Amino acid sequence: MTTPTPLLSVRGLTRDFGGIRAVDSFSFDVPEGSITGIIGPNGAGKTTVFNLITGVYRPTAGDILFKGEPIGGHRPDRIVRAGIARTFQNIRLFNRRSCLENVLTPLLQREKSNFFAALAGTPSARRTERSLREKAFDLLTSLGLDAFAPLQANTLPYGLQRKLEIARALATNPSLLLLDEPAAGMNPEETRSLARLIAEVREKFNVTILLIEHHMDLVMNICSPVIVINFGALLAEGTPDEVRANPDVVAAYLGKGRKGK
Amino acid sequence: MFLQTLITGLSIGGIYALMAVGYSLVFSVLNFSNFAHGAVIMLGAYVGLALATKLSLGFGLVLAGSIAGAGIIAVLNERLAYSSLRRRKAPSLYLMISAMGCAVFLENLVYATIGSRFYAFPEFFGRQIVTLGESSVSLLDVGAFVFALAAILGLHLFISRTRTGIAIRAGVSDMTMCSLMGVDLDRLISIVFLLAGGFAGVAGVFLGIKYLVYPTMGWVTNKAYIAAVIGGLGSLPGALAGGLILGVVETFVSVYISSVMRDVFSFTLLIAFLVLRPNGLLGRDSEEKV
Structure with a gap:
């Protein structure tokens, strides 16, 4: 064996x-x-x-x-x-950002984006952003957090903040x-x-x-x-x-x- | 007379805002007061001066060269003097002391090599005057104000829209977490210093044209610290608002009260803000930055 x-x-x-x-x-x-x-x-x-x-x-x-x-x-x-992704014992979310933006942050860092297109907000840049937002939303959904997407991360109850941290870690694939x-x-x-x-x-x-x-x-x-x-x-x-x-x-x-x- | 004072104030305020934006950017990411920012502004002015007098370049190229030069100087400053402290997670007080050392070192380096002479830029704008209704203001003042606004708007778009900009915002909130999102911190911090240095270069050229170029000209950055505090440390819109308010208030004080009172008034304002409203006009709660 x-x-x-x-x-x-x-x-x-x-x-x-x-x-x-x-x-x-x-x-x-x-x-x-x-x-x-x-x-x-x-x-x-x-x-x-x-x-x-x-x-x-x-x-x-x-x-x-x-x-x-x-x-x-x-x-x-x-x-x-x-x-390799991780979560923390003492939760470390981007507190002032929405749940969706928390998950979006690592997704955006993985994406190869065109700098000038993003700066000018061209249609193609906006399309990329929309598809990443959808991906982020799907991740929230799979952890049962879709209803909280627009809420600021630190307003969530403790247990849900833990789940959000897991969702954000998963977003790094x-x-x-x-x-x-x-x-x-x-x-x-x-x-x-x-x-x-x-x-x-x-x-x-x-x-x-x-x-x-x-x-x-x-x-x-x-x-x-x-x-x-x-x-x-x-x-x-x-x-x-x-x-x-x-x-x-x-x-x-x-x-x-x-x-x- | 009122309008003229206002425009002059806005123009100086625009330069303060340019300085405050760079200072604030570094503060919000690394959480220390980068006292070497003034020295970078001074060196940016010397770079611009060299391009204008030695190579007789036009204003646009002088500005571009000074942005690039000051940007590179700021990045080198970070790499040589701050990065090893940062990697060892040294307390921010050490970074601040290192920054003070850099400021004094760079100033004396200029004294020792270029000398203490005061230099003037060639007259780019001549004595061109823009007439607005009853009053006339100099083209330089209007230009400085408009350019400062445009540059800060550009920075705002960069921070809010691009991948790197979003990484910078994540870093402001939590550096370790930011790196665990897949962001290369060394590269990110170099970009922050490149931006801060670029803004310092613009400020240096405008200051140099408006006044003179000399080794201690960077100390005017004190005004940028005041502007950043008024607007709220670490806030970009705050740095803009703080810079403009300070510039306008100062100019009105010098015109209508006395120019001797100007700095007394500015620093009184600084202390009043720190006592009464330490987060400034647009700053975040200080408890968020631990």
Whole structure:
């Protein structure tokens, strides 16, 4: 049996901040088409890993291979164009812009446009803009946000802002989508509907998903494999059941029992 | 007399607006006060002067050359003095100190190489006069005002319609997010400085023609800071409105009260705005820029 090359492969990833080693020779794979989950206690280095993959930070050491190509230390815009998009734990939308414009921004950056035609507002430039607006609207529709298209992004309720961030990330046409705590601040009902949405997005947009999450039920229901990180290093990886049964994981989350076995 | 004062005021205001637009553009994207902007204006004026006196070019070519020259100088300024600070995500105070250093350096470089002499542009517009009803105003004043308006309108179209313009607006709101939308930040920031420098070049030529060219002429940019604050820091329509208002008010103060009072009045206005209306006339809430 041959295992296909993973979509994303992280090897020995390390990042220091001053004297603090936030990520410590961390290695893991994201299989193509999977919903891979990263879990770990607060401060374990999960978001730093996302920042390293998306080029917001440069790795101190280690390799990041995307579709077999090294991308570690590349500029964020190159990595986006290679096909990795992300959302943020603390939502970062273009607050003063409408929902539609938020999704339109990355669409416009992908388009080759004629500078002078755009400046003069020629019919062909307007046609291009109209078709991009339609595309943006379709993306909003597929996430159930079409009714909010003209509203200013920061007026949306929290849960919908998260969805809008996902829509904007999808507008960069990614093959790998990184979601940083997509269910943060959601109640159990909202979390369940988010789980359905994530599965739908994977099917519909044909993306592989890597997500960080604290809601264990979400991770255990939709993610496989699950990767556990603690103190910046890999603690365990495997199917949800394997991870749940791993004594190291239990210890990291709940502390070691007094009885000791 | 009133109309004449108004037009003179608008003409000076137009030049203030040109300076304020470039300054405001850099401020809104990088969130620091680029004190080297005045030095770029001064160098733009010297480029224009060289083209006009050494090569005896006409006004249009002088203006174009000065736009290109000042634009390139501004980009080099960013590449050499700011970009490494920016990439290391240094606090904006460091950028501001670096900008002050650049201003002093460039000024002294001009002192050391060209000298402290005051130069005058050749008389492009002669003493041509435009007659409007009872009053007559100089063609230069009308031209400066019209050209400033046209340039700022062009910039507005660029920012609101083109792909790069929209990327600039995204960068104003969140730089990291902007790069995650697929925008090359280094290129974007170079374009911002090229634009700011281009506007500085226009301002430099008009200032040079109206007054004189000398190493410390860039300090008139203080007025651009006032204009930007009146209009609202980071707002382009604000920079235009602020520049025009400041120019007109200043001219009326010098004509009807006393020219000695002019700058006292301008800086009082600056402090009054900062105390009473820190976001200016058209500025965004300061909490949005964190």
